[in-house]
Amino acid sequence: MFLPPVSALILINLPFISLISALNDNLTGPGLAWPNKLWVPMGGFTSPGTIISSYYNWDSNPLIPSIKDLSNSIIWEIPFPFIPMLWGCNETYIKPFQKNLLKNFNNILLTSKKEILGFNEPDHPQQSFCEPKQAALIWKEILEPLKLKGFRLGSPAVTNGEIGKKRFKDWFDACKGECNPDFLALHWYDIIPQNFIEHIEYYHNEYNLPIWITEYAPQNFSVYNSETGQYDGQATYIEVQRFMDITTAYMKSVDWVERWFWFGAMYDMQGVNELDCLFDAGGKPNRTGALNELGVQYAGSNGSVTIQNSMSSGTEDTTSRASGKTKLYLIGITCCLIITEYLIEQLK
Ligand SMILES: *[C@@H]1O[C@H](CO)[C@@H](O)[C@H](O)[C@H]1NC(C)=O
Ligand SMILES: *[C@@H]1O[C@H](CO)[C@@H](O)[C@H](O)[C@H]1NC(C)=O
Ligand SMILES: *[C@@H]1O[C@H](CO)[C@@H](O)[C@H](O)[C@H]1NC(C)=O
Ligand SMILES: *[C@@H]1O[C@H](CO)[C@@H](O)[C@H](O)[C@H]1NC(C)=O
Ligand SMILES: *[C@@H]1O[C@H](CO)[C@@H](O)[C@H](O)[C@H]1NC(C)=O
Secondary structure (H helix, E strand, O other), rough: OOOOOOHHHHHHHHHHHHHOOOOOOOOOOEEEEEEOOOOOOOOHOOOOOOOOOEEEEEOOOOOOOHHHHHOOOOOHHOOOEEEOOOOOOOOOHHHHHHHHHHHHHHOOOOOOOOOEEOOOEEEEEEOOOOHHHHHHHHHHHHHHHHHOOOEEEEOOEEEEOOOHHHHHHHHHHHHHOOOOOOOEEEEEEEEHHHHHHHHHHHHEEEEEEOOEEEEEEOOOOOEEEOOOEEOOOOOOHHHHHHHHHHHHHHHHOOOEEEEEEEEEOOOOOOOEEEEEEEEHHHHHHOOOOOEEEHHHHHHOOOOOOOHHHHHOOOOOOHHHHHHHHHHHHHHHHHHHHHHHHHHHHHHH
8 A cells, every 4th residue: 555656746736736826816807718738838928917817728627737847937827716617518527527526626726706617519519519408407417506505607608600599598498497507608709899799798688697708719610711721711910909909898898798718828729710829929839828919918918928947037026926935835745744644644
C-alpha cells in the first residue's frame, strides 16, 4: 500500500489554487470560453484594466496550472471564477460531472452565485445532440436538484436558427415545468449585429429569463466553398470590431444580459473566422497569450504579458502577487504533508 506520487501532486495543488483571490469576482460581463487546457496562458487577459470576470472550459473539471508553470511565470495564473458545465446527456459526461461536483470542483473559486452550465448544443449532431426527452430527464435528475444546494443553473445552449429554437422549446415542453434554469445560455454565429440583438431579445421575451451568450462571434456559416475549404462571405477586421462594439454596447444597455463569451480566446479558431481571434498572432509560436487589438477591446486589459524570468524589475503589483504566492506554496505543501501523514496513518 502506497501513495502514488501523482496524488501528492494533486494534494499540493488544491489548497494552493483555492486560496488565490479572484480578479473581478463580483462582476458580470465578458468572460472567457477557454478551450485550451493549459496550452495557452491567460496572462494577456489578466493584465491591468481587465474586466474579464469568469471563465468556463466546456467541462466540469477546472484547469489547474502546475506548480512548475506557476513558478515560471504569473502569466499561467487563472485568477477568474470558474463555471462548470455538464456538457452532454449520457454517462460519458454525467459520471465525471458528478465526480467533480462531489470534489466541490477541486475547491476552485466559482462565481459568487455558484453558476453551472447545462448541455452544449443538444440540437447539433456533432455536439451533445440529446433528444429533448433525454435532456429533460437528465436535467431533472442531475441538474435541477442542485438548485436546492445553492447553485444557479444555465439552460442547455442551443445554436442560433430555427432548429435551435424548436429543440429548445421541445426540451422545455418535455420537462413539463420541472426544469427551471435560472438563465438561458445561447450560442450565436452570423455577421449582422442587429440579428444578434433580435435573437437574444427573442429568447428573453419568450422565456422571461436573463441571458448569457456562452459562444458568439461574427461567422457566416451559410455557403461552404469546397475549393477554399472555408465558408464564403466573412466579415472584415473592421466589421468584426464594429460587431463587437455594437453587440457589447447593447448587452451593457439592458439589465437582462449577464455574461457573454466571445469565440475565441484561442489560437486555433476551429473553423471560425481567424479574424475573431483575441490573441496577437506574433505570440503564437511561443504561446505567450498576449492580446491583439480585438482582445484588448474585449477584455479591457492592456493585453501585454511579461514572462517573469525576463523581467528586470517587477512592478509593485507583480511583486506582491509573487510573494503572496510563496506563502501559498508553503501553506499548500504543509497541507499536503498533513494529509499525506493522515493517509499513511489510515493505511497502516
Ligand atoms: C464580493 O462580494 C462579497 C459578498 O458580497 C464580498 O464579501 C467581497 O468583499 C466582494 N469582493 C470584492 C472584491 O468586492
Ligand atoms: C454519449 O454521447 C456521445 C455523443 O454526444 C457519444 O460520443 C458517446 O459514445 C455516448 N456515450 C454513451 C455511454 O452512450
Ligand atoms: C454570407 O455569405 C454568403 C456567401 O458569400 C452571402 O451570400 C451572404 O450575403 C453572407 N451573409 C451576410 C449576412 O452577409
Ligand atoms: C520564442 O522563444 C525563443 C526562446 O526564448 C526565442 O528565441 C524566440 O525569439 C521566440 N520567438 C518569438 C516569435 O517570440
Ligand atoms: C501593461 O501593463 C504592464 C504592467 O503595468 C506594463 O508593464 C506594460 O508595459 C503595459 N503594456 C502596454 C502595452 O501598455
